[in-house]
Amino acid sequence: MRFQLLGPLSIADGDDAVVLGPSKPSSLLAALLIHPGAVVSTGYLLRALWDDDPPATARAALQSCVLRLRRIFGKYGITGNPIEAVPGGYRMRADADTLDLVRFRELVREADTVGEPEGELYRLKEALTLWQGPLLANVASPVLHRDEVPRLTEERLRTLERVCDIELRLGRCRQVLVDLWDTARRHPGRERFSEQLIEALYRTGRQEEALTEYRAVKGRLTEELGIDPGPALRRLELSILRGDDLGPTDPGQQPALPGATPAALPASAEVPALPAEGAPAAAEPPPVPARVPPVPFFTGRADERAAIAARFAAESAEATVVVLSGAPGVGKTALALQCAHDLQRDFPGGVFVLPMTHPDGGSRTPEEVVAELPAPVGADGRTLLVLDDVTGADQVRALLASVPVGAVIVTSRRGLGGLMATHGGSVHRLAPLCPAASRRLLVAVLGAERVAAEPEASERLAEVCGHFPLSLRIAAARLLTRPSLRVEDCVAWLAEDLPARLTLTDDPGMSVPHVFGGALRRLDPRWQAAFHQLGELDGLLFTARALGDTAESEEALEQLADAGLLEDGPPGPYRIHRLLKLFARRRAGDRDTGGRGADHDSPAETARH
Template identity: 60%
Template sequence: MRFQLLGPLSLADGTETVVLAPSRPTNLLAALLLHANGVVSADYLQQAIWGEEQPATAKAALQTCVMRLRRLFVKHGVTETPIEAVPGGYRIGAGPRTLDLIAFRDQVARASTEHEPEAELHLLKDALSLWQGATLANVRSDVLHRDVVPRLVEERLRAVERVCDLHLALDRCGDALVDLWDVTRAHPGYERFHEQLIEALYRTGRQAEALAEYRRIKEYLLDELGVDPSPALRRLELAILRGDDLGPARSGQGAPGRLALPAPPPAAVEPRSPLVAPVPVVPSFTGRAAEVAAMTARLTEPRDEAVTVLLSGAPGIGKSALAAHVAHLVRDAFPGGRLLVRMTDPHGAPRAPGEVAAEIAAALRDRRAEDRALLVLDDVTDAEQVRPLLPVGPGGAAVVTSRMGLAGLIATHGGWVHRLSVFAPQESHQLLHTVLGPERAGAEPDAVRRLAELCGHFPLALRIAAARLLTRPELRLADGADWLAGDPVARLALPDSPDMSVDRVLAGALGRLDPRLAEVFGRLGALPPEFRAEDCGGIEGIEGADEAEETLERLADSGLLEAGPPGPYRMHGLLRRYARRSAERSVERTAERTAERSVERNADRTRPTEKV
């Protein structure tokens, strides 16, 4: 029996295929399969099944859904992939033989290792043949279609892009056109496909059609997005107007008689695990000059022993961006490679050290022993998670990012600590000027200052605000600031990138805490920006001075408060807004639960009793 996700969710057995009817168990199965072989939390599964508006009985109803799904498995003879109840949630195991998504990814990974273009093309076509229509068309889960399906579509588009690259390199422009007509119309904003289509048309003698296609995509980009075509598209138009030869490069650049193929897309050359990848370049990085200088000096100084640098601070404060930026600056000092290692899964759950260590070893297996490597261990949840991964080898280095203080790690393994706070005002202004452009930002300096204040000088919030404004080039910055001021926490989000949301990031941070701590954090939003433990006497959930200090210390260690004894604690402006919003939601949920219980009690009183 085989599960199929790359199309309507279905069960296939030989030539027979059963498409599952839309239902809550179908939503549940999709959520489990999309994260096969990993633990999927009960909270996430409840969101996948019911969305944001979950019933009061969601926890019990989830167990009922699991029972119904197991009965469905029995009905269809599914015996090799049981649903396991594990601490924190559920898990389903699968492999390339039982799940088409895993088979697709395995085929793409195998293709990336092929040196012969024909063999690579064959593997990629086999992989793409597994897609059987609109992904999860029969799954009625807004959460999955919002958070997961776009990533799957992106994986498919990268494979299609590579297939078309190979067709063009093999001088099979006609074969490339078959795919390109469809994907350019289905995904008009994917410029690389238009570039390939224009090249294929021109190389098959259809110069007028190629130039017409260029004008069409140029008009689309200007009208719909307010941007010009990419430099690659503009260079292609110029080459066509000049009548340049765009035929494939032949022997002389590689082995005799072999084609010089374009490099595979980035996803094809990354390690097999999407959670261990080459460190990316951070676009338009600004600020943190002191930290950049100190980290660069410490990572590049001659030494034999390994070095550890810890970046801690609040969620959204820019730890990951700083780590990646510095890793790029010191690349020449680490010929063994620089890896970004995500220490949490896509749901925010901590990953097991053994699993991470195995993936790191696989990614660095071709490294020479004498070549130093740099690991960016991103979003570490506690000291125990990272201790087994340190030290990283003679002369190597690790940059650890964490919302937690991880003082215990530094006590046992040493290293340097940089606790990041919000940007200074001039750093915020510099970021907005860099991203928005000096002309637009310079024309409205007061609006730039107001935007920075509304964002609380948080790097994540600033980048979200700048990205929204970039996609609206005709909007005055002052008008954008007025709109943002209405509800900064909710409006600092990008609709097409769920992870780029202040509300979502902070909710995820609170979700890792003890629920009592999260409740207290919300109530602290009612206090002034600076306060001491003795000011918390009236806060529900805190009893006595000792408990107040312990609670505030734990919140400070989690990056949600700053400073502390002997001075006052501080809560940054954006976090205070979120804390008040969180407290309001808690009150609303309590009122709803009280109302539901009242309705249930009234129903019990009015229900007729049976006569014995």
């Protein structure tokens, strides 16, 4: 058993984790774990539990919380009385095997002393995999969120900055670009990420984009804070305008990016400079394969995981391909990553997760993807590629022709029948979760006590979410961050305007309408119009007759089915998932009214569909 603090507070056993429900004992546990092995004063614990308004019996209530917490430990098989009462407060002992925060700091310290960049990078990346979501999202203590969460977050961001520094100095500018695009957007207040992104763009020959990014950063700082970019950013802009050579990536020389933190990479580390254009690359030590962490709160899909493991069990001279297809939001990427975690020991050559689309949804070229892979791929043994969000068979064919791999997991909203026709393999068309798996997901996120307190409402929540993993995670996250909100009330609120309310305001990507809309926008306008037309019809089953019974009607339904927006097909009728039908109806209403759809589903209509 171990405690997980770097995310929702939870107790884990192997890959299984149980998130604790918001409560005073949970706040007490978090306050102790944040200071592992140290004496935490009674006064601090009282503030952590009651902020500035403790009850008159606060000290007795604190002792009661300690007893309740010890009973929770016993429930989950934690023995040895880890909470120790000492003069002045309490202490909770933890080590790298029992607390992720201790393990994180241990790996960062190891990275400081390893002496060579590949080993340093490996340890820092492993440390970052321990972060599993919003920090203490299920802990209600205002004091911890105000005083401790920012401090812990700073530790993570410093480590992430350091990883990007090393990647840049190793000349892996193309590989790090994908992470930096996302990181710079998520943390606009940290100029260092913007510096790294602009340097990576410039070093990969994208001078115009680098300048555009600089001007965007400058405009934001001026408009929001009334300040200019820092000296490092200004010097970098000047270098780009002049077309300067930023110099080699040897850490023994000046930092490639003006103003870079010298301590980001030990001066003693031996890092080869980038070869001159056209010159043969110097031999590099083989990269250490990255660790693939388990997917937080993953549930269900036992049959698919077993089938994929069996298919990859036998080594083959040719790549073994598995395609995971299905509706947007049904959990294709989560299953692929969980399988990669399950199987990574069987692939000594490494496991590489590669996004196949740009952040705007456009397809990436095979050349862009290959540039992110270390060379030579497969030199140390069988390699597994996870190609996420493939848009067409040609993307995969080109990679298989240029990269020696042992196995490939492909996620795609399309069926990729053309790939199966030319390369073989297997296809798993994912359906929504079964009710039991949906309940396990809610229990994992919300805690068993909260689900057990409202079993019928929890069952109804899963139904309203269509048993889609994306929908369930969004709804559960809303409940997790609102500990006083009843499940029943959440269900009623969601049902009034599905699927529009299945979204998180602080993360635009966690939105059912956004994900469904992204899938629809990839289609030809004719097939988009056909999808809208389905929203205006009754029921969930359709044949070509519903769209006019023409050759184009048949093709429209086939295209929608291939894109994951419909299921089944000839000789029986096509079927649309209820959430997708509600989305289609909403889009049809938006189109008719020129904006927000006027014909919203009432709760009764929502239940009927």
